[in-house]
Amino acid sequence: MSEAAQRTTKAITITPATAPLYGRVSPPGSKSITNRVLLLAALASGTSRITGALKSLDTKLMAAALRDMGVTVDEPDATSFVVTSTGRLLPPAGPLFLGNAGTAMRFLTAAVTLVEGTVVVNGDDHMRKRPIGPLVAALQSVGIDCSDTGGYPPVTVHGTGAFGSGRIEIDGSLSSQYVSALLMAAACGTGPVEVALTGSDIGARGYVDLTVAAMTAFGAKVERRDAATWRIEPTGYRAADIHVEPDASAATYLWAASVLTNGAIDLGVEAEDFTQPDAEAAALIAAFPHLPAVIDGSQMQDAVPTLAVLAAFNETPVRFVGIANLRVKECDRIRALSTELSRIRPGLAHEEGDDLIVASDPALCGQTLPTEIETYSDHRIAMSFALAGLKIGGITILDPDCTGKTYPGYWDALASLGVGLKLRQEEAA
């Protein structure tokens, strides 16, 4: 956080919607796809043009890290990157700083094995609490000289300029990003690489599918041998021109705002046209206020905060299962959702193991319950609880700028739909 930001505290209070929300809001480009194609373009020799891209903190951190490794990343407009590279990453002058951008941190931890030299990959205080040990162990298992800090960042990698070849096993249960990271680096191997899952099944398989699709667009050859194994040929990557689809996780807030206010927000893209896993949440959101009694969040993890806040206004309670790895996202989201929902109304949500149960209370609509929502520097907590403010008076979101991680224009988007927002900015004590 900048020094100036540390001196001031910001908060936004949402005015409940008194009429259905109608209008057109285009979600920003997909964070997951943008950070994949930025890296793949950097690993390709030539010039790649990326349009429809997300410009947010997470993608700016990825772009900056690539520039630190000798890649030319131009930004001709608000939604484009033009990446020119030799296909080789050069040793950076200092540690790579990746904030709390999980995709940048995990993807680059594997990619910098392709650098001839030592690279330190680090993040902010929040990132240093997000596990990376399984990915480092997998890299070590194929002879890559790297180490983490007690299973967490910073990671130090002594790269040799190549990824090697053969079979690499990875426990992806904590993060599918570990799998994606290995797959993308593997195409730069000295021979075929086989990536095999160990441990329990991974959630968010849809993100691995995103990775394979992005790799293929840049000329890689990936064969899925079975549900837990991929074979990657040592093709390297060729430059490509890519148009990034809108962000499906960002779309969930707009879909939820539509159903909460009985409105119709036009996103300019249909749910079935997304390739990202969170688009699966569209059907559930459309079922509101008759959400099912149990929702398995494992394949739509980033939509769970949206769905959990929606569940507070559902006709019946909802249990969220398959969400254990929400504990190691930007914050412990299970704890954050339970705590902040119950801050609105005691007992509105609680944890049972790694399940989240939302009691649901449609009578909350129309009440005024002044509540300051702690957002834990988590963009999805901020964006999700803003939805509660559409139905309950007095909902204030603390540190609203944290939405800049993936959706800098979120508050402007709500305002453009006629949502009343009151900004409070105070000099920090």
Ligand SMILES: O=C(O)C1=C[C@@H](OP(=O)(O)O)[C@@H](O)[C@H](O)C1
């Ligand atoms: O691969 C990706 O782009 C992502 C994978 C998911 O993380 P994990 O696989 O770490 O759960 C998701 O939560 C994140 O927002 C983006």
Ligand SMILES: C=C(OP(=O)(O)O)C(=O)O
């Ligand atoms: C978990 C998320 O992002 P990341 O893991 O890329 O930091 C997210 O965007 O919800």
